[in-house]
Structure formats: structure tokens, C-alpha cells
Amino acid sequence: MKRTRAFEDVLAQIERRIAEDGLTVGDRLPGERQLAEQLGVGRSSVREALRVLETLGVVSSQVGRGPDAGAVLTSRPDTALTDLLRLNLGLATLEQREVVDARLMIERWSAAHAAATTRAGVAELAAAIEGMDRAATAEEFVEHDTAFHCAIADASGNRLIAAIMRSLRDAMRRNAIEAVERLGDPSVLRADHERIRAAIAAGDPEEAQQAVTDHLAHAYPALFPGH
Amino acid sequence: MKRTRAFEDVLAQIERRIAEDGLTVGDRLPGERQLAEQLGVGRSSVREALRVLETLGVVSSQVGRGPDAGAVLTSRPDTALTDLLRLNLGLATLEQREVVDARLMIERWSAAHAAATTRAGVAELAAAIEGMDRAATAEEFVEHDTAFHCAIADASGNRLIAAIMRSLRDAMRRNAIEAVERLGDPSVLRADHERIRAAIAAGDPEEAQQAVTDHLAHAYPALFPGH
DNA sequence: GACCACTGTATGGTCAGACCATACCTAACC
DNA sequence: GGTTAGGTATGGTCTGACCATACAGTGGTC
Secondary structure (H helix, E strand, O other): OOOOHHHHHHHHHHHHHHOOOOOOOOOOOOOOHHHHHHHHOOOHHHHHHHHHHHHHOEEEEOOOOOOOOOOHHHHHHHHHHHHHHHHHHHHOOOHHHHHHHHHHHHHHHHHHHHHHHOOOEEEEEEHHHHHHHHOOOOOHHHHHHHHHHHHHHHHHOOOOHHHHHHHHHHHOOHHHHHHHHHHHHHHHHHHHHHHHHHHHHHHHHHHHHHHHHHHHHHHHHHHHOOO | OOOOOOHHHHHHHHHHHHHHHHOOOOOOOOOEEEEHHHHOHHHHHHHHHHHHHOOOOOOEOOOOOOOOOEEEEEEOOOHHHHHHHHHHHHHHOOOHHHHHHHHHHHHHHHHHHHHOHHHHHHHHHHHHHHHHHHOOOHHHHHHHHHHHHHHHHHHOOHHHHHHHHHHHHHHHHHHHHHHHHHHHHHHHHHHHHHHHHHHHOOOHHHHHHHHHHHHHHHHHHHHOOOO
């Protein structure tokens, strides 16, 4: 006995249509007015459904006219995940420990796989380290630091895990800046980064994994009493 | 010069208000009409913003009147993550390999931490195994299998990782059912589950981790040529 | 023929207003 | 005091209108 709102019905219909018609990234959905008429609902309900799909990162709406106008199917789980984590973190539902542990898990996996499967992306790692050297503020440092760690995740070849990584970093951005400022001298982090890069370049998964672990311990000393 | 849509502004205002006023789970937002007037936008724009927040799992709308009516702050990242993964998987952006690898990463971590930190939840594990024994169909089996693996993630004590685990399982439900049907005899999985349970009960992280790895290799033999 | 300016039009973005269903709240009533 | 009927605030939905945008076509100019 649960009420079904109109936009939820629209959502289900669109999802069904995607599955049945084999729609894929780049395909266009009918216009809002047309969808409303087809499904027998008001345009506002269609809009709410499209807004949900946009939030989930599967459609992108463009105004105007032409091949690129209207609601186009996309796939950007990154931004959606980022919003999700940021808002839920904002409600203080999750503790820093949990987020850092998740990061550690993902980064260990990413580093090991990046080292094991491919040497691609090593250039990006070096460039990111250089960027950190040039950084004048904590914000800039964190920006390149994020690029460094995301490059590792990308190099692992798993887009889902890379998306989770990127979202975690984005959601923790403020947090990371504070951590760097609290640390003061980021030189210890530089050595860590270099060690990680070298391990991946050398194709040594074990060493890469350990280097990442030590690195996070240095970045969050409060959470790793052993160090 | 990027256009800012009205609902995005509303979104930012609400998010700011949550941060500044220290709103937390259970608190109520103003009504849609009131918000619209306060922010100088139409009610439909407010509704679209609320729909986004609902999609991200941070508000829940109730009709009617009284203390529980209106938009209430909540925090259910699980359902949001599930929708996100399901829709993005539906667009075939991610390959099975990537999802299974992510699962393996998370389950290894969960099992190791569950074994290392606490013996709580072992009863749930036994109950889930029993449920799988009683299952007559692949659907029922997968249901209890999901309960088993989510119980491990819960026992690890990390809610973020547990939420990701749960979402992955929900999004992969159909996939898991097919995998079980393809396997035919689930007895090999039973032995794996029992081994995992025993390792966690005994507090042996290494063994738990290895047991999980072997388990997933059995469940997806095509992805693990070595076995 | 090639290029450019103007107009038409389909699209999303936004608002105002109306009405409905729901569920609590209150006051009248027994 | 308990019960019932009406009031009211809330979200849910639809309609219709108008705006801004950006392509598509048209026509003119060189």
C-alpha cells in the first residue's frame, strides 16, 4: 500500500525503455513535452524524473535545438558519487576514520594493480609530483595530490574503483587541505609519492601497496597510532 | 559564464543552511511554498531541488500535516548508491570484470577487518548459511548469500564500505542469480561460506581474506583463469 | 557558388495558479 | 471524556503561459 508518485512511474518507464530499446550513451530521449504526453503525466513530473536521472549521472540536459539538444544519455558516475558522499558527509553520518579506511583500501588495491598490470600513467604521476613541488598553497598542493592519486586509480584499469576514488577525494577535499596545513611540511609526503611512483614504474605490487599504506599513515598520523 | 539553473541555487542554499545551522538527521526543512518565497524562486524549482536531495538520500518527503510531515533530513546513502550503480550498469558503461574486482577488493577488506576487530555478527553469518541451505531457488539462495556478505561488511565496522558493498550487491542482483544458475550445484559455495565464517569466528584475518578470494574465484570461474 | 544576416522553431527553464489527497489539529457535539 | 466533523498545512499534480537558447532554414549579398 505504498503510494507511487508520478515521477517514479516516469523513472521506471524511462529505465525500462533504456533496457529494452538498448539505448546507450549518446542517444537522445524524447522531449519533455512529448514524454509527458506519451506517459500521460504532466510536464513537471517528467522534469522531476529527468532531474533524478541527471542527479544519478545518466542524462544530461541541453537547451536549444539540434542533435545535441534535449536529454542525452550519458554516464558520469563520478559527479553523482561526489555529491552523494559530500552531502552525506555533511550530515556527519560518517566518521573520518571510515572514509580514510575506505581510501586506504582503494589506494592499496589501485597501486598494486597499477604496478602489476601496466606501466601506463607513470608520466602523469611524475607530472603530479612536479605540480606538488611547485604548489605555493595547501589548496594547490591538494589539487595535484588528488591528481596523483586519481592517476593511480585510473592506471589500475578499473573505472568503477577509479570513480569511487575520485569521488572520495572530491568529497574529502576540504578535509585534505586541513590535513596538509596541520602537517606543515609536506616534504615527507613528497618522499612517499616518489616511492609509490617508483614502485609502480618498477612493477612491484607489494612495494607499491606498502608505500601507499605508509603514505596514508603519514598523512593521518592521528588515525595510525602505530606510526 | 555558466548558466545556473534555479534549482541549483536552491540546492546550494539548502546545503549551506545545513552546514551553517548545524542541521542534522531528523530536522525538518521549511515547506516548499515557504522555501520558494524565501529564495525568490518558483515552487517547481524548489521541488526539483528537493527531488535531487531525495535522490541523494539526504531528505525524505512526507505529505500531510504534523511533526513528521514535510521534507525531513535523513541519511540513506545505500539506496542512492544502489540506484546510481544500477542505472550506470544498465548503460553498460562498466564491465562485469570491473564490478567483480571491486567486490573482491571490498570483501577481502571486510572479511579481514571483521576477523581482526570483532567476533560480533558471527551468528548472522551462520543464520545466512542456514538460509542458503534451505533455499529452493536461485533467487532465494542469492538473497541469503547477499545477507551473508553484507553481514561481513557490517561486521567490519565501516559503514561507508558496508554501504558500498550493499549497493554493489543490490545492483548485481540479477547478475548473481544468473551466476548461481550457471553454476548449477552451489555446494562448493557452501563450503566456501563455511570456511569464511570459521575464519572470522576464529579471528584469523589472513585466512578470511584468502577464503573470500577463493570463494569469488569459484563463483566467477570465467574471470579467474588460474583456478 | 560561397558566405553572411535574419527569422523561425524546437528545446529546456521558470513561474503562477489551481486543484487534489493526505494527515494532523481543533472545536463542536454527545 | 470520548467521538466526530470540519479546518488547515503539507506534498503531489496538472495546466498554461512566457522566456532564453541554439540550431535550421531562408534569403540576400558579394
